[in-house]
Amino acid sequence: MVGIMIxxxxxxxxxxxAAGHPVRAGDVATVSVDLVMMHDSLSPSIIKVLHEELGAERVWDAQRVAVVIDHVAPASNIQTAEKQAGLRQWVRDQGITHLFDVGRGISHQVLVEEGxxxxxxxxxxSDSHSTAYGCxxxxxxxxxxTxxxxxxxxxxxxxxVPETVLVRAIGRFRPGVSxxxxxxxAARILRADGATYASVEWHGIDFLSIGDRMTLATLSIEIGAKAGLIPPIGPAASGLRxxxxLAVQAGADYVRTVDIDLSHLEPQxxxxxxxDNVVDLTELGRVAVDVVYLGTCTNGRYEDMAAAARILKGRKIASGVRMLVVPASSEGLRQAAEDGTLRTLLAAGATIGTPGCGACIGRHMGVLAPDEVCLFTGNRNFRGRMGSPQANIYLASPEVAxxxxxxxxxTHPQDVLER
Amino acid sequence: MARVWMFGNDVNTDQIIPGRYAPYMLKNEHDLRKYPFVEARPDFAPNVEPGDLIVAGPNFGCGSSREYAPLALKMVGIGAIVAPLFARIFFRNALNLGIPCFTADLTQTLRDGEQVALNVEQGVILTERGMRIELPAPPSFMREIWSAGGIVPYYRAYGRFPGEQRA
Structure with missing residues (x-):
């Protein structure tokens, strides 16, 4: 890239x-791809297009295709079991080495953990939350x-090539805010289509872990973004290649800049x-819930379970509430088991599911009934997302969960910590 | 003539096809045609006719990457979708499948249930009320993909991606 002055x-x-020549926002470019991820939900149709419509016998590089069984893991019925069996056979036939099978976890978390x-x-x-890799x-x-x-x-x-919306965080979170x-x-300010066709860069968060960065990278699609990038700097980036x-350049062109002061931020x-229907928790009034669901690529990691455990430690969840914890990965579950986080969650009355996408897509492992209310640490509260279209889903942090x-x-985390 | 099906803002792919109705979850994948808007608008799938027009507010198709959302609309023969802004993954998926998407706001111009004549090639809608609506022309590479019948036939015909220079 020598010679680029802009x-x-x-x-x-x-x-x-990736294009092999300088490109600017607005250009249409063909780029080389370093890694292709496909999951169980779309893989059968991808394989069909690959062989039957494109006429390709093999993937271009068996080392650079990752297949993850996370969307319905373990299989919920005969159809999904049969399709997963077919997918495993295809992976063997293609010589693909990066297969992450049932229980390893959610594609995005796993590909980051695996380096x-x-x-x-x-x-x-093949998943809209692939913006995650921006973490x-x-x-x-x-x-x-296709x-x-x-x-x-x-x-x-x-x-x-997308324009870029810059979100700049200033200051540090108060206790119970993350x-x-x-x-x-950011979704409240930019709205669901505020970064459509654009990329989001998140600056001022060099102190955050890779996991917390993935929370922001996955939420980037919820404001319409094509990608959500966090500059690879700060202590958490020390192990990365x-x-x-690659570095933030002074004078780069941002179509919009949004500043958010973390030191005044309330739980959202x-x-x-x-x-994007976001309010401060304190404005919400009293909302009773049936289910608390901690999981997903947005907030189902070890640090999310640990954040919840710090609040739950020595306490019991309320009578009549079901708390489901579905770890984002087996590695996160292992860490939680080793340091006592898991024991704290279980002692409080939570239950644990197989690492993976769980009920986030409303297919299994905690589907909601009509009129049920769920406090969800995930990324989508669309009508019917987790089951019945008559259920209500509220999104919030692991601390609020x-x-x-x-x-x-x-409930505001401070309200229980002060009791 | 084609019927106008009017939808609101931020129509997401869970509304178009809930995850539970994915081909992955179905015994017979062809049943997908029964399920577009199965919960969000149950009168749609039984009554939609080939060539009908979807008119929606901004951010149509936001959410998941599930290509079976536009695929379900293709299976019932949707003639075109008109919205002031499309979510990008949906837009690509629809383009790849050869479903014409026009970027325009007709939510205040047309009415739900209205009969219109749609000429996709010319980008013109004529209404029974005598209105003539000219849709903005999509970029040429998109028209090339439509006329090839989607990105796969395009790639097979030209051996390259839109705009790509190959040695």
């Missing part, structure tokens, strides 16, 4: 590298069946049935 956003840097997601890479996934400074984006089949067959994809609140606050050409709650489980209504 400052570039992180997306422009990565896509220029497959690294700064500066272009990663396309390490990769350009991650979600695509559908685009993923084409990328898997050719190692390339076409893309309109990355989820920052993400929901950072290319020398996204009320039914849209992610734990406080809510203790009282039975949506």
């Amino acid at each position: 400052a570039q956003t992180l997306s422009e840097q990565i896509l220029s590298h 497959l997601a690294q700064p500066g890479l272009v990663i396309v996934g 390490v400074g990769a350009f991650g984006t979600g695509m559908g069946t 685009d993923i089949a084409l990328a898997a067959a050719t190692g390339r994809t076409w893309m309109r 990355a989820k609140d920052l993400g929901l606050r 950072i290319p020398d050409w 709650v996204s009320a039914p049935h849209y992610v 734990a406080a809510t489980a203790l009282t039975g209504y949506i």
Whole structure:
């Protein structure tokens, strides 16, 4: 990239590298892809397009396709079991080495834990929350069946280089407030389509863990973004392989800048049935819940379970409330088991599911009944998302989830910590 | 003539096809055609006719990457979708499947249930009330993908992606 004098956003840097020539926001470019992720839900259709429509016999590079069984894991019925069996056979036939089977966890979390997601890479996934890979400074984006089949067959994809919306955090969180609140606050300001066709860069969060960065990267799609990038700097980035050409450049062009002062941020709650329907928890009034669900690629990691455990320690969840914990990965579950986090959650009355997407897509493992209310640490509260279209889903942080489980209504973490 | 099906803002892919009705979950994948808007608008799937038009508010198709959402609309023969802003994954998926998407706000111009004539090639809608609506022309590479019948036939025909220079 020698000779480029014009400052570039992180997306422009990565896509220029992947295109092999300098590109700017608005350009349509064909880029090489470093990693293609496909999960169990769309893989059968991807494989069909690959072989039957594109006429490709093999994926372009068996080492650079990752297959994850996370969407219905373990299988919920004969159809899904049969399709998963077919997928495992296909993986063997193709010589694909990166298969992450039932129980390993959610694709995004797993690919980061495995070190497959690294700064500066272009990663396309058959899942809208593939923006997650921005947590390490990769350009991650979600695509559908046909685009993923084409990328898997050719190692390339076409893309309109996105403009960038800059979200700048200032200060530090108050107790009981965390990355989820920052993400929901950004959704409240930018709205569900505020970054459509654009990329989001999250600055001022160098102190956050990779996991907390993934909370923000996954929420980027909920404001419409193509990618959500966090610069790979700060203590959490020390183990990453950072290319020398990737860094925030002074003078890069941002179409919009949003400043959020963390030191004044209250816990945020996204009320039914849209992610950008966000209010301060204190404005919400009393909302009784039936289910508290801690999980997903947005907030189901070890640190999320640990944050909940710090609030639940020595306490019992309210009578009549069900608290489901579905870890984002087996590695997170192992950590929680080793340091006593899991014991605390179980002692408080929570129950644990197989690491994976769980009930986030409303297919199994905690589907909601009509009129049930769920406090969910996930990323979507769309009508019918987790089951009945008559259920109500509120999105909030793991800290709010734990406080809510203790009282039975949506509760500020400080209110239970001060009792 | 084609019927106008009017939808609101921020229509998400869970509304178009809930995750529980994914082909992955179905015994017979062809049943997908029975389920577009199964919960959000139950009168849609039984009454929609090939060529009908979806008119919606901004951010149509937000949410999941599930291509079976536009696929279900293709299976029932939707002629075009018109919205002032499309969510990007849905837009790509629809383009890849060859479903014409026009970026325009007709939510105040057309009415739900109204009969119109749609000419996709010319980008013109004529209404029974005598209105003539000209839709903004999509970029040329999109028209090329539509006329090829989607991105797969396009790639097979040209051996390259839109705008790609190949040695």
